[in-house]
Amino acid sequence: MTTIDNGVNVQALLDAREALKSAPEAAQFTWRASSTWTKGVHSTTTVQKFFGLGQEQTHKNETVFAADHPEVFAAEDNGITPIEYLLVGLAGCLTAGVASVAQNRGIQLRSVEATVEGNHDIRGILGADSDVRNGFNDVKVTFHIDADASKEEIEALVAQSQKRSAVFDALTNPTDVTVEVA
Amino acid sequence: MSVERVTTVVVGAGHAGLAASHFLTARSIDHVVLERGEVANSWRRERWDSMRLLTPNWLTRLPGLAYAGPDPDGYLTAGEVSAFIEHFAAVARAPVRARTNVEHLGRTDTGYRLTTSGGELECRSVVLATGACNVPTVPAFAAAVPSGVEQLTPFGYRDPSSVPEGGVLVVGGSATGVQIAAELQRSGRQVVLSTGGHVRLPRLHRGRDVLWWMDRSGVWDQRYDEIEDLPRARRLPSPQLVGSPARETLDLNALTDLGVSLVGRWAAVRDGWALFSGGLRNVCSLADLKMNRLLSGFDQWAGITEPGVPLAPTRVPDRPRLRLDLRGGEIRTIVWATGFRPDYSWLDVPVLDGKGRLRHEGGVVDSPGLYALGLPLLRRRRSTFLNGIEDDARAVTDHLAGALAVAR
Ligand SMILES: Cc1cc2nc3c(=O)[nH]c(=O)nc-3n(C[C@H](O)[C@H](O)[C@H](O)COP(=O)(O)OP(=O)(O)OC[C@H]3O[C@@H](n4cnc5c(N)ncnc54)[C@H](O)[C@@H]3O)c2cc1C
Numbered sequence: 151m152t153t154i155d156n157g158v159n160v161q162a163l164l165d166a167r168e169a170l171k172s173a174p175e176a177a178q179f180t181w182r183a184s185s186t187w188t189k190g191v192h193s194t195t196t197v198q199k200f201f202g203l204g205q206e207q208t209h210k211n212e213t214v215f216a217a218d219h220p221e222v223f224a225a226e227d228n229g230i231t232p233i234e235y236l237l238v239g240l241a242g243c244l245t246a247g248v249a250s251v252a253q254n255r256g257i258q259l260r261s262v263e264a265t266v267e268g269n270h271d272i273r274g275i276l277g278a279d280s281d282v283r284n285g286f287n288d289v290k291v292t293f294h295i296d297a298d299a300s301k302e303e304i305e306a307l308v309a310q311s312q313k314r315s316a317v318f319d320a321l322t323n324p325t326d327v328t329v330e331v332a
Numbered sequence: 333m334s335v336e337r338v339t340t341v342v343v344g345a346g347h348a349g350l351a352a353s354h355f356l357t358a359r360s361i362d363h364v365v366l367e368r369g370e371v372a373n374s375w376r377r378e379r380w381d382s383m384r385l386l387t388p389n390w391l392t393r394l395p396g397l398a399y400a401g402p403d404p405d406g407y408l409t410a411g412e413v414s415a416f417i418e419h420f421a422a423v424a425r426a427p428v429r430a431r432t433n434v435e436h437l438g439r440t441d442t443g444y445r446l447t448t449s450g451g452e453l454e455c456r457s458v459v460l461a462t463g464a465c466n467v468p469t470v471p472a473f474a475a476a477v478p479s480g481v482e483q484l485t486p487f488g489y490r491d492p493s494s495v496p497e498g499g500v501l502v503v504g505g506s507a508t509g510v511q512i513a514a515e516l517q518r519s520g521r522q523v524v525l526s527t528g529g530h531v532r533l534p535r536l537h538r539g540r541d542v543l544w545w546m547d548r549s550g551v552w553d554q555r556y557d558e559i560e561d562l563p564r565a566r567r568l569p570s571p572q573l574v575g576s577p578a579r580e581t582l583d584l585n586a587l588t589d590l591g592v593s594l595v596g597r598w599a600a601v602r603d604g605w606a607l608f609s610g611g612l613r614n615v616c617s618l619a620d621l622k623m624n625r626l627l628s629g630f631d632q633w634a635g636i637t638e639p640g641v642p643l644a645p646t647r648v649p650d651r652p653r654l655r656l657d658l659r660g661g662e663i664r665t666i667v668w669a670t671g672f673r674p675d676y677s678w679l680d681v682p683v684l685d686g687k688g689r690l691r692h693e694g695g696v697v698d699s700p701g702l703y704a705l706g707l708p709l710l711r712r713r714r715s716t717f718l719n720g721i722e723d724d725a726r727a728v729t730d731h732l733a734g735a736l737a738v739a740r
Contacts, residue, residue, distance in 0.1 A: 288610075288651070306621050312614040313529075322610035323599040 154258040154298075156249045163250065176203050185217075192218040192228045233286070237266040239317045244291060247311025257303060260296040267291075289321065335452045338364055340732065341444070342459040343437070345371045345428045347394055347417050347718055348706030349461030351725035353426040354395045359733050366448060368433035371421045372414035374463055379410040381491045382515060384575040386507055388541050391719045394420045395726075405541065407575025434462075438680040443701050456739070457701035457732050460679075460690070464707050464716075465672035474668065476601035478658050482665040486512070489667055492519035498664030499523070501606070501656070503598055505530035506569035509669030510582050514574070516667075517590045524656065524663070525587060526608055528597030531571040532619040534643060535581045537627055538636070542573070545630040552714035556694055559709070566709045569671070584616065584646050595653050604659045608652070616646035674707075695728040701735060703728045 170177040179202035185195040198212040216229025223231075230238075241264050252259050268289045274282040295304050312318045340356060342349045345367035356363045367373065385392065390404040392413075397420050399408075408416065421428060429450065436447035443456040468485035477483060482496050486508050489495070492515060502513040505527030517523040533542050546552045559565045574582040584594060596609035623643070631640065656663065676684060683691050683698050691698040694711045704710065705724055714720030 302621065302624070305617065306625075309614055309617045309621055312611065313618060318611065318614075322596070324602065324607045 154253070154256055156253045156259050158250045158253040160250060160253045191225050192216065233268065233270065236321065237268055240289065240291065240321060241266045243315045243317035244311050247315050248295065248307050251307050251310045252297065257297050257299045257307065263294040265292045335454050338362055338453060338455050339736065340457045340459065341366060341446055341453055341455045342461055343434050344461035344463060345421065345426070346374055346461060346463055346706065347420065348721055348725070349459065350417065350421050350424055350426050351395050351721040352459045352461055352705055352729060354424040355725050355729035357424065359729065361733060361736065363427065365426050365428045366432045366434055367428055367430050370430050371428055372417035374465065375410050375414040375417065378487050380486060380489050380512065383410045384408060385413060386573040386575045387543055387717055387719065388575070391543060391547065391717070392416065393719050395722045397423055406577065435678055436680055437678060439699065456736060457703065459728065459732070460702070460704045461706050462674065464674050466675035467673050468668060469671045469673050470668045471670060473601045477666060478604050481658055481663060484665060484667045486669055492516050492521065496664045499662045500665045500667060501526065501663045502667045502669055504669035504671065505572065505584070506669065507571060507573055510572045510587060511574050512667055512669055513587055513592050514582055514590060517592045523592045524595055525592050526595045526598040527584070527615065528609070529569070529615050530619050531569055532583045532623045532646065533571045533573055534583070535573060535579050537630060538640060549630050549633040552712065554713045556709055556711055562709070585644060588647055594649060604657065606656045606658055608654050610654055612652045613648045616648050620645050695724060696731055703732055
């Protein structure tokens with residue numbers, strides 16, 4: 151068998167899966183983001199610290215995200231629209247899944263490209279029609295994958311990456327959200 | 333009160349317990365089979381009226397007894413199954429004590445002690461054959477369903493006439509769910525079927541029962557210690573199959589053709605609304621992919637290279653509904669076809685894992701002298717089915733007899 155390398159350390163992930171089976175406490179992670187209002191609908195969110203494996207953890211670098219709205223929303227467009235961050239999250243998560251599953255199944259990837267489209271009827275958020283929801287009507291992801299694999303195997307990669315995706319789950323299933331004023 | 337002594341106690345007189353008895357008798361190991369109800373109790377009391385086996389008659393076989401009727405390709409009704417098992421009990425001369433409920437099982441220095449509705453027993457070894465499907469499982473959010481909606485499990489469901497008039501939400505896309513959904517829709521109800529991951533299979537593949545391929549190609553002979561993710565394989569839902577004289581396929585496309593409407597996995601109840609997952613399309617793709625892989629594996633095994641007629645991909649509604657108002661009157665009844673679990677509340681031996689599953693290696697339980705039969709994939713994929721018990725019961729009683737001989 152020729153060794154394939156998609157740059158994913160699958161062995162480490164499989165080892166973690168085994169280790170965490172008997173240590174569910176260590177598997178409890180908390181992801182965090184903190185935001186500050188700038189002006190108008192522009193805000194800045196930073197992400198660096200998180201909790202996991204029983205202790206505080208830190209990303210190598212702090213990442214700063216600007217959120218705003220485009221000029222057609224009468225805003226200054228200092229950053230992408232918050233709902234677009236969901237598309238970023240979904241694309242990143244599914245792509246990571248494709249790479250990991252491919253590595254695990256011995257499939258060499260050459261390129262993986264995804265386009266994510268979220269259809270959104272903004273009458274919901276504007277309060278123009280109470281029958282329209284605020285969030286996406288639907289989301290469509292299109293993958294273009296070049297790999298040493300049959301069409302069926304590639305479809306199976308994509309299906310499996312959805313099955314194990316955190317963001318796909320967070321978007322397709324309800325989540326209990328609490329918003330408080332401290 | 334005096335304590336009765338016997339070498340081995342078998343708990344449960346379904347086909348599994350009776351098969352154990354057959355092999356114990358063959359080895360002259362003195363034993364009794366304790367049964368809380370009657371022989372084949374679960375086929376008498378825990379199946380809906382129209383239920384038939386999804387395994388064909390030629391696969392209906394127990395040690396030394398096989399279906400011998402005129403229709404090897406047909407499927408037995410639940411009543412016929414209980415008659416078949418009763419016949420097996422008679423042929424095997426199984427020492428069954430009916431209406432004897434085991435209320436407590438604990439260890440002693442030399443073996444086990446059982447408290448039953450008929451008195452106390454002490455023995456060296458015990459075979460747990462109490463079934464894998466004692467209790468229908470229902471998700472916790474069922475408690476949040478508005479009270480105006482009737483809720484049933486497969487144990488409470490008898491036939492469409494016993495379900496209140498009005499729409500029905502059937503939850504679960506395994507054999508039980510698709511069969512009940514089809515029956516209710518045909519009776520004139522509007523049925524919504526909520527399904528997560530499921531196992532799609534055609535009834536026939538290249539003119540033969542799909543279970544013929546499972547049986548002959550070796551898929552069902554796969555051993556528990558050859559399977560990569562055993563816990564997952566043991567949790568695999570039953571396939572979307574029905575045993576009907578017409579040998580029809582009952583996948584989601586067939587249900588859509590009948591008029592059933594499909595929604596994703598039911599995730600939560602919020603303010604009286606049922607919320608369904610938006611992942612329906614993916615669970616359908618996964619099921620299609622797995623089915624196609626299995627069928628082409630069968631072809632490969634048979635050396636067939638000419639392509640077969642491809643099965644249409646599962647048709648998912650353009651916009652599957654994501655929520656449904658349970659107070660709106662559209663749904664009068666919910667049928668929870670969300671699986672079953674064993675009941676070990678009477679088992680006072682520390683052999684359950686954190687999830688309440690029995691710890692065992694191919695039926696040899698993690699406590700000397702304790703054995704299990706009749707659990708999914710106990711030793712092989714076919715363990716789940718009637719035809720799998722022969723090898724399992726032989727292997728388990730071999731081990732049991734060996735342990736008795738060593739201890740002697
Ligand atoms: C809906 C459904 C459909 C199925 N269809 C098929 C099929 O088509 N083909 C197939 O091959 N298999 C099928 N099976 C799987 C399997 O064959 C059945 O579950 C079968 O009943 C299992 O047999 P068993 O002997 O292991 O358990 P059971 O038949 O459940 O027997 C266990 C016995 O133990 C008794 N018992 C339980 N607890 C106690 C206690 N504490 N004290 C005394 N007695 C006790 C029960 O009363 C029962 O009689 C199906 C299962 C279900 C649930």
